[in-house]
Amino acid sequence: MARTLIVAEIQNGALREATLELVALARKLGGELVSLVIGSEVSGQAETLAKQGGGKVLLADSPKLANYNSDGWADAIQRAVSAEAPDLVLISNTPSGWDVAPKVAAALDAGIITDVFDIENEGDELAFTRRLFNGKFNGRFRITGSPRIATIQPGATAAYEGSDGGSVEPLEIDSAPPRSEFLEIRMAEAGGHDLSKAEIIVSGGRGLAKPENFDAVLKPLVDALGAQMGASRPVVDAGWLPHEYQVGSSGQLVQPKLYVAVGISGAIQHLVGMKSSNYILAINKDPDAPIFEIADLGVVQDLFEFVPKLAAKVKSAKGG
Numbered sequence: 001m002a003r004t005l006i007v008a009e010i011q012n013g014a015l016r017e018a019t020l021e022l023v024a025l026a027r028k029l030g031g032e033l034v035s036l037v038i039g040s041e042v043s044g045q046a047e048t049l050a051k052q053g054g055g056k057v058l059l060a061d062s063p064k065l066a067n068y069n070s071d072g073w074a075d076a077i078q079r080a081v082s083a084e085a086p087d088l089v090l091i092s093n094t095p096s097g098w099d100v101a102p103k104v105a106a107a108l109d110a111g112i113i114t115d116v117f118d119i120e121n122e123g124d125e126l127a128f129t130r131r132l133f134n135g136k137f138n139g140r141f142r143i144t145g146s147p148r149i150a151t152i153q154p155g156a157t158a159a160y161e162g163s164d165g166g167s168v169e170p171l172e173i174d175s176a177p178p179r180s181e182f183l184e185i186r187m188a189e190a191g192g193h194d195l196s197k198a199e200i201i202v203s204g205g206r207g208l209a210k211p212e213n214f215d216a217v218l219k220p221l222v223d224a225l226g227a228q229m230g231a232s233r234p235v236v237d238a239g240w241l242p243h244e245y246q247v248g249s250s251g252q253l254v255q256p257k258l259y260v261a262v263g264i265s266g267a268i269q270h271l272v273g274m275k276s277s278n279y280i281l282a283i284n285k286d287p288d289a290p291i292f293e294i295a296d297l298g299v300v301q302d303l304f305e306f307v308p309k310l311a312a313k314v315k316s317a318k319g320g
């Protein structure tokens with residue numbers, strides 16, 4: 001691999017962990033690395049990235065880039081591509097990444113693959129891996145032409161932890177005002193169900209089959225353990241539980257002492273949200289479910305048989 005451009009993201013004034021994951025992935029592939037930092041008054045973050053392995057860091061710094069807008073970001077990325085001629089452009093698979101990556105690909109007439117969790121050198125080619133059919137298969141893809149653009153699933157790679165002396169150079173950007181105007185960010189209310197500080201979480205997935213089973217089957221175990229209830233995204237999308245119960249890349253990031261995953265397959269977007277839990281117990285009837293790859297203890301059984309027995313055991317062990 002000759003040259004990779006990574007697009008950094010800043011959140012709450014600091015580089016996102018996902019950006020250092022892009023650095024790690026680009027470095028694994030080898031070749032030259034150029035990074036792009038976009039924002040307003042973000043030279044400090046650009047310096048940090050240069051020191052944390054980002055290589056040559058291009059800085060697109062302007063008051064009009066203070067908040068994400070697709071015109072400004074797409075312009076900066078296209079200018080970086082034309083200045084640096086990368087073979088590969090890596091963008092995090094985050095809400096702004098989803099928005100800007102296809103726009104840049106269309107403008108450059110470049111091939112794009114989204115939601116990738118690994119890239120490998122394959123001779124002179126690159127093999128991009130992403131999950132298919134709800135994580136039941138992994139698909140490997142190639143992109144023809146250059147640059148190739150990929151959005152990378154946050155959490156798929158460990159963040160780069162080395163330190164290297166890079167450099168920061170300004171990147172000139174389009175002076176025209178953006179066609180969209182930033183108004184405000186509205187934070188969703190936690191609604192009193194804040195999983196981020198829970199010590200024990202019992203989460204249910206599509207394996208619970210219907211909403212009534214969250215009360216009938218999962219809740220007795222939640223109560224016996226003194227836990228909080230969580231859920232996978234399909235459960236929330238189906239309206240069985242509110243969004244504040246959702247664990248994962250588009251839900252809450254949790255780190256309890258004990259995480260019990262019940263009828264959850266272990267899609268990467270779910271794992272991102274709970275893989276830092278201290279101890280993971282997974283209950284799933286499919287021995288090949290990806291959740292078992294990160295579980296400390298895996299129980300291959302029908303949840304409708306196992307969970308009531310476990311709840312009863314915990315209750316009696318606690319003298320209930």
Ligand SMILES: Cc1cc2nc3c(=O)[nH]c(=O)nc-3n(C[C@H](O)[C@H](O)[C@H](O)COP(=O)(O)OP(=O)(O)OC[C@H]3O[C@@H](n4cnc5c(N)ncnc54)[C@H](O)[C@@H]3O)c2cc1C
Pocket residue numbers: 134204205206207208231232233234235246247248249250251252262263264265266267268269270273283284285286289301302303304
């Ligand atoms: C951009 C994006 C963001 C996303 N964000 C999130 C996110 O934040 N959180 C999230 O969770 N997902 C997220 N997803 C969705 C994710 O890709 C998966 O589709 C989802 O996590 C699958 O949920 P699940 O494991 O409950 O369902 P499934 O994948 O359908 O798995 C159900 C599991 O239950 C098991 N099962 C079925 N019946 C039983 C039984 N009787 N006993 C025991 N086991 C049983 C099955 O073997 C299966 O493994 C996102 C997807 C995208 C594209």
